[in-house]
Amino acid sequence: xxxxxxxxxxxxxxxxxxxxxxxxxxxxGEEALAEEFGVARATVNRALTALAExxxxxxxxxxxxxxxxxxxxxxxxxxxxxxxxVLGRGLGYDFKLLADxxxxxxxxVTARLGLPEGQPMRYLETLHLAGGRPYxxxxxxxxxxxxxxxxxxxxxxxxxxxxxxxxxxxxxxxxFTADPASLREAEVMGVPLxxxxxxxxxxxxxxxxxxxxxxxxxxxxxxxQMVF
Amino acid sequence: xxxxxxxxxxxxxxxxxxxxxxxxxxxxGEEALAEEFGVARATVNRALTALAExxxxxxxxxxxxxxxxxxxxxxxxxxxxxxxxVLGRGLGYDFKLLADxxxxxxxxVTARLGLPEGQPMRYLETLHLAGGRPYxxxxxxxxxxxxxxxxxxxxxxxxxxxxxxxxxxxxxxxxFTADPASLREAEVMGVPLxxxxxxxxxxxxxxxxxxxxxxxxxxxxxxxQMVF
DNA sequence: TTGGCTAATATGTCTAGACATAATGCAAGT
DNA sequence: ACTTGCATTATGTCTAGACATATTAGCCAA
Numbered sequence: 001x002x003x004x005x006x007x008x009x010x011x012x013x014x015x016x017x018x019x020x021x022x023x024x025x026x027x028x029g030e031e032a033l034a035e036e037f038g039v040a041r042a043t044v045n046r047a048l049t050a051l052a053e054x055x056x057x058x059x060x061x062x063x064x065x066x067x068x069x070x071x072x073x074x075x076x077x078x079x080x081x082x083x084x085x086v087l088g089r090g091l092g093y094d095f096k097l098l099a100d101x102x103x104x105x106x107x108x109v110t111a112r113l114g115l116p117e118g119q120p121m122r123y124l125e126t127l128h129l130a131g132g133r134p135y136x137x138x139x140x141x142x143x144x145x146x147x148x149x150x151x152x153x154x155x156x157x158x159x160x161x162x163x164x165x166x167x168x169x170x171x172x173x174x175x176f177t178a179d180p181a182s183l184r185e186a187e188v189m190g191v192p193l194x195x196x197x198x199x200x201x202x203x204x205x206x207x208x209x210x211x212x213x214x215x216x217x218x219x220x221x222x223x224x225q226m227v228f
Numbered sequence: 229x230x231x232x233x234x235x236x237x238x239x240x241x242x243x244x245x246x247x248x249x250x251x252x253x254x255x256x257g258e259e260a261l262a263e264e265f266g267v268a269r270a271t272v273n274r275a276l277t278a279l280a281e282x283x284x285x286x287x288x289x290x291x292x293x294x295x296x297x298x299x300x301x302x303x304x305x306x307x308x309x310x311x312x313x314v315l316g317r318g319l320g321y322d323f324k325l326l327a328d329x330x331x332x333x334x335x336x337v338t339a340r341l342g343l344p345e346g347q348p349m350r351y352l353e354t355l356h357l358a359g360g361r362p363y364x365x366x367x368x369x370x371x372x373x374x375x376x377x378x379x380x381x382x383x384x385x386x387x388x389x390x391x392x393x394x395x396x397x398x399x400x401x402x403x404f405t406a407d408p409a410s411l412r413e414a415e416v417m418g419v420p421l422x423x424x425x426x427x428x429x430x431x432x433x434x435x436x437x438x439x440x441x442x443x444x445x446x447x448x449x450x451x452x453q454m455v456f
Numbered sequence: 457t458t459g460g461c462t463a464a465t466a467t468g469t470c471t472a473g474a475c476a477t478a479a480t481g482c483a484a485g486t
Numbered sequence: 487a488c489t490t491g492c493a494t495t496a497t498g499t500c501t502a503g504a505c506a507t508a509t510t511a512g513c514c515a516a
Binding site for chain 2: 464465466467468469
Binding site for chain 1: 245251283298301302303304305306307309312392396397399400401402403404405407408422423424425426427435446448449450451452453454455456
């Protein structure tokens with residue numbers, strides 16, 4: 001039986017877990033491991049590269065591979081298109097466009113996107129419904145300048161979904177907070193003022209520059225689930 | 229100038245973005261791309277494998293490589309050790325062990341961990357402080373049976389930190405919710421009852437079986453930040 | 457028509473060897 | 487003492503070729 005890169009990865013991981021190679025320790029070089037396991041160096045490389053991506057080891061040229069001091073655990077979040085998220089829960093999906101106008105963007109928004117203060121942007125407010133009940137209130141500032149033409153009718157296609165398929169996103173960040181429902185949120189979503197809402201705030205940048213800032217206020221009880 | 233796998237990845241990505249290869253389309257085989265770019269097939273494979281990991285394409289043997297229908301965006305969360313999280317914010321860290329006792333675990337906990345109902349587990353309640361103020365209230369049920377010996381004194385080392393370095397975690401999940409502060413939370417953290425708190429709930433499994441269930445209630449205003 | 461076998465094919469992985477690149481540490485010169 | 491430069495060395499990447507494996511399409515039989 002011949003060993004594959006996943007076997008090598010598993011065995012190296014086992015030794016790290018077993019503290020044969022404790023945190024901070026330098027592990028043998030690829031050449032040495034290749035000889036020990038009777039495989040080519042490229043195979044060991046594949047295994048160690050995977051472990052490095054997982055954050056278990058840190059690799060530096062010339063310096064070798066060492067066991068990460070604090071094995072930072074990484075979890076992956078798959079950011080869903082809201083429509084599919086809702087359908088995936090077995091509920092009917094619908095949405096209502098509550099606002100669509102040009103307006104000067106507030107300072108926190110322009111600051112995060114790296115745009116000049118007071119820049120006019122497109123403001124969209126969308127209420128996403130699951131099974132006829134409010135699911136997410138989406139508050140979005142959109143940089144019209146970077147959108148490919150023709151721009152769609154956001155009353156017919158949700159911005160959430162159109163952007164994913166039509167703008168090449170380069171980078172972005174997402175932050176979760178727990179906020180009390182604002183007056184507007186309470187009214188639109190039909191919850192008492194001050195209810196604890198899970199809020200996701202996203203900024204995204206595309207090849208053509210900053211694209212959008214969006215705040216998603218989720219209905220009470222919403223869970224954002226991730227695995228690692 | 230010779231092309232590397234990152235160049236190949238970038239060019240393939242560009243064509244997908246440019247809709248040369250629209251969502252759902254089959255892209256040319258590795259062999260064909262290798263010839264076009266004048267590189268070895270292994271180099272194209274490296275590039276396409278990376279794109280598949282990023283969720284941009286989907287690959288199946290025999291069926292070929294196709295552009296993902298909805299480019300699911302993935303964000304990565306680095307789950308921090310609370311002490312380092314606090315120190316990283318330039319604040320002093322401390323913690324208080326509020327409870328440490330054996331007790332039958334509640335049903336939701338045993339259910340998530342796959343343990344028998346009413347299983348006695350170790351219950352730990354820890355208040356983490358940042359700059360002397362409550363930062364996170366940690367409520368933990370611990371499966372004593374899978375812990376390596378000697379077990380430490382959790383009044384001296386926080387369970388949060390000790391587990392990371394001493395138990396080999398295999399898998400787990402984490403969920404975020406926004407919950408109103410309970411009576412206990414309000415009292416311990418010094419916030420009004422019902423304040424919106426960002427709550428992280430984690431279960432972790434190790435090689436020896438289920439390890440722990442933990443609920444982290446964060447002080448108001450806490451942000452969990454991720455990039456993609 | 458349906459079910460299952462078979463051959464074709466694209467990706468997955470491996471080998472052995474080579475060169476590229478980046479960090480390190482030592483040595484030489486200021 | 488301090489800096490600069492170079493040799494060393496471990497990882498990063500590439501090539502060319504090979505075999506493994508999963509999946510599909512097509513064919514044949516029940």
